[in-house]
Amino acid sequence: MRPRSTSPLAHSSSPLPPPFSSSSPTDRRLNTLVRHLLVENSSSVMDSISASPTSAFHGDSVFAHIVRAPEDPILGVTVAYNKDPSPVKLNLGVGAYRTEEGKPLVLNVVRRAEQQLVNDVSRVKEYLPIVGLADFNKLSAKLILGADSPAIQENRVTTVQCLSGTGSLRVGGEFLARHYHERTIYIPQPTWGNHTKVFTLSGLSVKTYQYYDPATRGLNFQGLLEDLGSAPSGAIVLLHACAHNPTGVDPTLEQWEQIRQLIRSKALLPFFDSAYQGFASGSLDADAQPVRLFAADGGECLIAQSYAKNMGLYGERVGALSIVCKTADVASRVESQLKLVIRPMYSNPPIHGASIVAIILKDRDLYNEWTIELKAMADRIISMRQQLFDALRARGTPGDWSHIIKQIGMFTFTGLNAEQVAFMTKEYHIYMTSDGRISMAGLSSKTVPHLVDAIHAAVTRVV
Amino acid sequence: MASSMLSLTSASPSPSASLSTQESLKGKLKLRSSGLSFTKEKINPFANGKSFGRVSMVAAVNASRFDGIAMAPPDPILGVSEAFKADTNALKLNLGVGAYRTEELQPYVLDVVKKAENLMLERGENKEVIHVFERVDDLKLFLNYLPIEGLAAFNKVTAELLFGADNPVIKEQKVATVQGLSGTGSLRLAAALIERYFPGAKVLISSPTWGNHKNIFNDARVPWSEYRYYDPKTVGLDFEGMIADIKAAPEGSFVLLHGCAHNPTGIDPTPEQWEKIADVIQEKNHIPFFDVAYQGFASGSLDADAASVRSFAARGMELFVAQSYSKNLGLYAERIGAMNVVCTSADAAARVKSQLKRLARPMYSNPPIHGARIVANVVGDPVLFNEWKAEMELMAGRIKNVRQKLYDSLCAKDKSGKDWSFILKQIGMFSFTGLNEAQSDKMTNKWHVYMTKDGRISLAGLSLAKCEYLADAIIDSFHNVS
Numbered sequence: 047m048r049p050r051s052t053s054p055l056a057h058s059s060s061p062l063p064p065p066f067s068s069s070s071p072t073d074r075r076l077n078t079l080v081r082h083l084l085v086e087n088s089s090s091v092m093d094s095i096s097a098s099p100t101s102a103f104h105g106d107s108v109f110a111h112i113v114r115a116p117e118d119p120i121l122g123v124t125v126a127y128n129k130d131p132s133p134v135k136l137n138l139g140v141g142a143y144r145t146e147e148g149k150p151l152v153l154n155v156v157r158r159a160e161q162q163l164v165n166d167v168s169r170v171k172e173y174l175p176i177v178g179l180a181d182f183n184k185l186s187a188k189l190i191l192g193a194d195s196p197a198i199q200e201n202r203v204t205t206v207q208c209l210s211g212t213g214s215l216r217v218g219g220e221f222l223a224r225h226y227h228e229r230t231i232y233i234p235q236p237t238w239g240n241h242t243k244v245f246t247l248s249g250l251s252v253k254t255y256q257y258y259d260p261a262t263r264g265l266n267f268q269g270l271l272e273d274l275g276s277a278p279s280g281a282i283v284l285l286h287a288c289a290h291n292p293t294g295v296d297p298t299l300e301q302w303e304q305i306r307q308l309i310r311s312k313a314l315l316p317f318f319d320s321a322y323q324g325f326a327s328g329s330l331d332a333d334a335q336p337v338r339l340f341a342a343d344g345g346e347c348l349i350a351q352s353y354a355k356n357m358g359l360y361g362e363r364v365g366a367l368s369i370v371c372k373t374a375d376v377a378s379r380v381e382s383q384l385k386l387v388i389r390p391m392y393s394n395p396p397i398h399g400a401s402i403v404a405i406i407l408k409d410r411d412l413y414n415e416w417t418i419e420l421k422a423m424a425d426r427i428i429s430m431r432q433q434l435f436d437a438l439r440a441r442g443t444p445g446d447w448s449h450i451i452k453q454i455g456m457f458t459f460t461g462l463n464a465e466q467v468a469f470m471t472k473e474y475h476i477y478m479t480s481d482g483r484i485s486m487a488g489l490s491s492k493t494v495p496h497l498v499d500a501i502h503a504a505v506t507r508v509v
Numbered sequence: 510m511a512s513s514m515l516s517l518t519s520a521s522p523s524p525s526a527s528l529s530t531q532e533s534l535k536g537k538l539k540l541r542s543s544g545l546s547f548t549k550e551k552i553n554p555f556a557n558g559k560s561f562g563r564v565s566m567v568a569a570v571n572a573s574r575f576d577g578i579a580m581a582p583p584d585p586i587l588g589v590s591e592a593f594k595a596d597t598n599a600l601k602l603n604l605g606v607g608a609y610r611t612e613e614l615q616p617y618v619l620d621v622v623k624k625a626e627n628l629m630l631e632r633g634e635n636k637e638v639i640h641v642f643e644r645v646d647d648l649k650l651f652l653n654y655l656p657i658e659g660l661a662a663f664n665k666v667t668a669e670l671l672f673g674a675d676n677p678v679i680k681e682q683k684v685a686t687v688q689g690l691s692g693t694g695s696l697r698l699a700a701a702l703i704e705r706y707f708p709g710a711k712v713l714i715s716s717p718t719w720g721n722h723k724n725i726f727n728d729a730r731v732p733w734s735e736y737r738y739y740d741p742k743t744v745g746l747d748f749e750g751m752i753a754d755i756k757a758a759p760e761g762s763f764v765l766l767h768g769c770a771h772n773p774t775g776i777d778p779t780p781e782q783w784e785k786i787a788d789v790i791q792e793k794n795h796i797p798f799f800d801v802a803y804q805g806f807a808s809g810s811l812d813a814d815a816a817s818v819r820s821f822a823a824r825g826m827e828l829f830v831a832q833s834y835s836k837n838l839g840l841y842a843e844r845i846g847a848m849n850v851v852c853t854s855a856d857a858a859a860r861v862k863s864q865l866k867r868l869a870r871p872m873y874s875n876p877p878i879h880g881a882r883i884v885a886n887v888v889g890d891p892v893l894f895n896e897w898k899a900e901m902e903l904m905a906g907r908i909k910n911v912r913q914k915l916y917d918s919l920c921a922k923d924k925s926g927k928d929w930s931f932i933l934k935q936i937g938m939f940s941f942t943g944l945n946e947a948q949s950d951k952m953t954n955k956w957h958v959y960m961t962k963d964g965r966i967s968l969a970g971l972s973l974a975k976c977e978y979l980a981d982a983i984i985d986s987f988h989n990v991s
Contacts, residue, residue: 052734053727107853108761108796108827112706115863118870121657142653150653164626170616172608173841176587209690209873216872220728225578243871280574315574346574360653361878372573382581389584390724391697391872392690397842398879 120239120479127477135475136493138484141291141456142360143423146490151423153358155416159405163398174394176385178207178366182400185407186366190287190320190334190351197341201374204381206367206388207395210360211321211352212244214367218317218348219248220387221369221380228280231317232273234258236481238291238319241284250282258293263449263461265295271308279313287320287349288333289455292483296326296454302336306343316340316347324356326455328424330417341370353403355456356420362399423487427456430489434458437498444505456487466504474500585720586961593959601957602975604966607772607938608841609904612972617904619839621897625886655875657866659688659847663881666888667832667847671801671815678822682855685862687848687869688876691841692802692833693721695848699798699829700729701868702850702861703763712763712798713755715739717963719772719800722765734758739774744931744943746776752789760794768801768830769814770937773965777807777936783817787824797821798829805837807937809905811898827852834884836938836969837901843880908938911971915940918980925988938969948986956982 117125123139145151163169177183183205187198197203208214223229231250233241234257245252255277256269274283285305290296297305309316318337324330340347346369353364367384371377388394406412435450450458462470462482470476476497478484489497583591589605611617658664664686668679678684689695703710712731714722715738726733736758737750755764766786771777778786790797799818805811821828833846848865852858869875887893912932919929932940944952944964952958958979960966971979 053723053732107857108794109706109850109852109857109861112857112860112864114860115867118657118866121654121870121875140654160630164630169618171618171622171840171842172616173587173606173835175591176584209877212870212874213872226574240871240874247871313574354654358653361655361875363873363875363877369575371575376573376575376578379578379580380575383578385584386581386724387728389587390693390721390728392694392844393721394587394842394844396690396844396877396880399877 118239123477123479126471130475130477132475134496136477136488136496138476138478138488138497141355141485141487143355143358143456143487144490146426146492148488148490148493151358153416153419155406155412155419156358156402158412159402162405163401171397174207174397174400176206176388176394177381178395179397179400179404181408182207182364182404183366185404186351187368189330189407190323190337190349190368191341191370192331192334192338195338195341197344197370202371202377204369204371204377204384206381206384207400208350208365208367208388209363209392209395210354210365211319211350212240212365213363213395214350214352214365215241215244215317215319216248217384217387217391218350218367218369219245219250220391221384222282222315222317222348223249224387225380225383226282226315228278228282228315230278231282231284232277232314233284234270234286234290236292237284237286239479241319245284253277253281255283257290258295258459260461263295263446263459264452265297265301267297267301270297271304274305274308274314275312277312277314280315282315282317283309284317284319285336287318287323287337289322289326289457291321291455292457292479292481293459294453294455294457295459297336299335299339302339306339309340310343310345316345318347318349320349321352322355322455323351324417324420325424325427328421328428330356330420344372346371353399357403357406357416359399359402362402363396364399364403427486430486430491430494431458433491433494434486434489434497437494438501441498441502443498443502456485458484458486460484460501462501462504466508469508470500470504473503476500589959589961592953596957596959598957600978602959602970602979604958604960604968604970604979607836607967607969609836609839609938609969610972612907612974614970614972614975617839619897619900621887621893621900622839622883624893624896625883628886629882655688655878655881657869657875658686658862659876660878660881660885662885662889663688663845664847666885668849670811670888671804671830671832671849672819672822672851673812673815676819676822678851683852683858685850685852685858685865687862687865688881689831689846689848689869690873690876691835691844691846692800692831693725693846694844694876695831695833695846696722696725696800697729698848698865698868698872699831699850700726700731701872702865704729704731705868706864707761707763710761710763711758712765713758713795714765715751715767715771717773718765718767720961720963722800736764738771739776739941741943744776744928744941745934746778746782748778748782748785752785755786755789755795756793758793758795761796762793763796763798763829764790765798765800766817768799768804768818769816770803770807770939772802772937773939773961773963774941775935775937775939776941778817780816780820783820787821787826790821791824791826796827796829798831800831802831802833803836803937804832805898805901806905806908809902809909811837811901822851825853834880838884838887838897840880840883843883844877845880845884908968911968911973911976912940914973914976915968915971915979918976919983922977922980923984927987938967940966940968942966942983942987944983944986948990951986951990952982956985958982 120140124137127135127137143151187203187205191198208217229250230253231245232253232255235254236258242252255273256266259266288296323333326333337349349368351366354360369380371380406416431451435447438447460482464480467478467480467482586606590603593601593603609617668684668686672679689698712726712733713736714733716735717739736754737747740747769777804814807814818830828851830849835841850861852861887897916929916932942964946962949960949962949964952960
């Protein structure tokens with residue numbers, strides 16, 4: 047008979063209160079409370095501690111101590127929007143592109159690629175390798191780093207297919223928490239709402255660096271340099287490659303060069319989140335410049351790529367994590383360890399979206415057509431910015447609204463506060479996140495006037 | 510230096526991958542202290558002689574932050590296919606990963622899946638959420654991303670497939686169902702829930718079990734221990750040992766059970782044994798945690814294969830059930846499955862679902878849509894569903910035929926009197942041959958038969974035509990290697 051084994055954790059001591067081996071519902075409840083009190087940055091502590099009124103009646107349920115989680119703040123906006131019966135309601139919450147008619151868009155190149163897939167009788171649904179579709183990985187690396195990137199030519203880049211941007215960030219975070227000597231990651235203030243949770247659950251500790259300046263509604267460059275300058279050597283730094291979410295405020299190329307020099311001088315490890323390549327300016331190459339600046343200096347970095355927006359593949363969950371390493375040998379060892387992170391998470395990634403991307407990136411005509419469709423999407427957003435700005439000015443709405451046309455990408459950080467946002471939702475059925483972020487992709491020429499009415503009212507009636 | 514790093518990793522006694530990473534981390538720290546000379550050895554970008562004079566200055570600055578990272582070993586299951594692909598021998602046979610093959614040993618895309626995909630494209634269903642049942646509210650859900658919990662139409666049909674549409678737990682909304690990344694992803698989500706809400710609770714897993722189970726719980730930081738399961742003497746179930754170990758575990762433990770077609774052994778409890786297992790679980794206030802990766806594939810009947818889960822639910826027990834459509838719908842690469850948590854009340858189910866979502870969001874935000882739509886379209890359409898059942902029976906039938914042929918070949922060729930009947934008694938895609946690691950290696954090195962080192966072979970990768978060859982290989986390895 048084979049000896050029975052137990053996991054390394056079976057007798058582990060953790061920094062949290064020792065687990066009870068008899069996990070009665072009461073014990074579990076107490077444990078949960080204490081754990082939540084001790085867990086840093088637990089914004090939902092109060093939610094967790096508050097008693098569920100019905101739990102007392104279900105003492106026989108092992109889930110009695112589990113309270114209802116609040117809705118995800120970003121995705122929750124759409125849930126609230128859907129419940130609203132008003133005919134003038136406007137969804138400016140989640141960053142999903144909409145046409146002028148307010149409809150989601152499936153790119154023509156995507157339709158054609160999908161048709162190809164369905165027509166190809168030789169296609170099978172065998173498990174992808176743990177690292178994903180090989181062609182997709184190679185093409186994704188080229189897309190972000192440039193086809194002539196020395197890092198790629200020298201085999202110093204490992205690229206693994208992941209579940210869109212989120213999955214790429216999570217796999218990268220878990221990898222760093224296990225293998226990198228510095229467990230702190232610096233994220234910009236503000237940043238995408240999910241970043242903190244992704245990195246915390248990866249096992250990293252999260253700190254922030256100054257980024258947005260509410261006074262100018264632009265970049266607090268001095269603050270950024272100060273904070274990164276005082277970070278411990280080797281710390282990880284999260285950088286939005288382009289079209290910063292939620293502010294839309296990007297450094298200039300000159301500022302990027304200064305950031306790069308500072309990061310390299312302090313041996314900080316850059317981790318790029320690239321969710322909008324091509325969507326920001328309309329040009330895939332221009333939007334990749336900051337990443338390429340870093341890759342060109344021979345240093346190491348991580349890059350999370352998403353095809354959710356720029357190929358409209360949101361629900362397919364297509365993305366990639368690339369790690370640019372010093373040598374090919376390091377890259378190959380790093381890849382082997384990435385596989386150990388992925389296998390116990392979901393074994394191997396989904397094939398459909400990656401196949402679509404590979405078909406498009408591989409075929410010259412489809413690729414060119416894609417760049418045209420991409421530019422059209424970016425142009426529509428730029429046009430919405432102009433229209434909103436012009437309309438606010440024409441209306442005489444108090445304040446300087448020029449940040450609307452200076453910011454870039456899908457989102458505008460309006461500068462409206464939470465009370466003003468709540469007012470706009472209640473009175474004008476405008477759905478947006480409480481930080482004042484609006485998704486320009488959700489606007490159309492027809493709906494700009496309604497939004498202007500709402501902003502005007504909010505700014506003049508609510509402080 | 511490099512070799513000492515690798516030996517540290519392979520010397521690690523634990524089967525857990527992450528423990529060996531711990532070892533490699535320790536190794537890395539040791540190496541760091543040896544300073545610059547080590548760094549120079551590891552980094553030799555200029556080894557070819559160019560700019561050699563600048564090496565010492567450059568090396569110190571050019572050290573990779575990932576220098577200390579060791580090469581991880583290949584996955585014990587998925588790595589087998591990679592090794593198989595590299596083998597050029599004409600006789601090679603891949604009995605490693607559990608992926609169904611036709612008699613011609615080709616991968617198989619089910620007809621119903623092709624029909625569903627064509628339908629999906631024809632209907633112009635794009636990247637939006639389209640609900641099979643076309644409720645007006647759903648149509649208003651104009652969203653590119655799936656909700657965090659996945660496609661509602663999929664969640665509905667998957668729970669119904671598992672429990673039966675008329676099951677009270679479904680009618681009373683006591684099941685929290687969340688779309689997950691096939692079986693692995695669903696297990697991982699549940700493990701994360703256990704870690705957060707049942708701190709210190711152990712998961713009891715069978716000895717042996719699917720190779721990735723331990724990795725999942727290790728990475729989720731959930732402690733586990735094994736219960737006896739496989740008895741090599743009888744090549745059957747060590748039922749007494751199993752019951753004793755489940756009884757001996759601390760109250761409130763999670764018991765991981767394979768709903769049908771146990772992987773890797775193919776040995777399932779009888780219905781009577783299932784009842785006794787449920788008894789002892791209830792006695793100890795344990796929580797059953799079913800892994801259902803082969804519904805329909807074990808016996809050929811979707812309902813029969815769900816009997817164990819349904820009998821536990823019928824007792825009013827709360828339970829976890831992970832589902833996968835990788836094998837039974839051949840959707841391996843689409844990564845489609847679900848985590849179902851049966852609770853004693855609809856309120857509890859709603860709360861549990863909300864917390865599962867909260868764990869999924871920082872992992873991948875929301876699950877991939879394509880596989881979910883295929884399942885929703887096949888299982889939700891009566892015509893396609895019936896066609897699926899027929900294809901399912903064919904696949905399970907082919908495996909039963911192959912078992913018979915392999916058994917017949919072994920009996921005909923082996924004169925030692927060894928009892929090979931376990932091949933017929935075991936159920937599902939796999940057979941636990943009883944071959945040990947050395948014998949399994951011989952199968953690969955001499956006979957080019959690829960399998961996992963625990964002696965498991967995937968009958969789904971075997972054809973009738975190859976049964977005799979395999980029989981020769983097994984007999985040779987079994988008798989001539991110790």
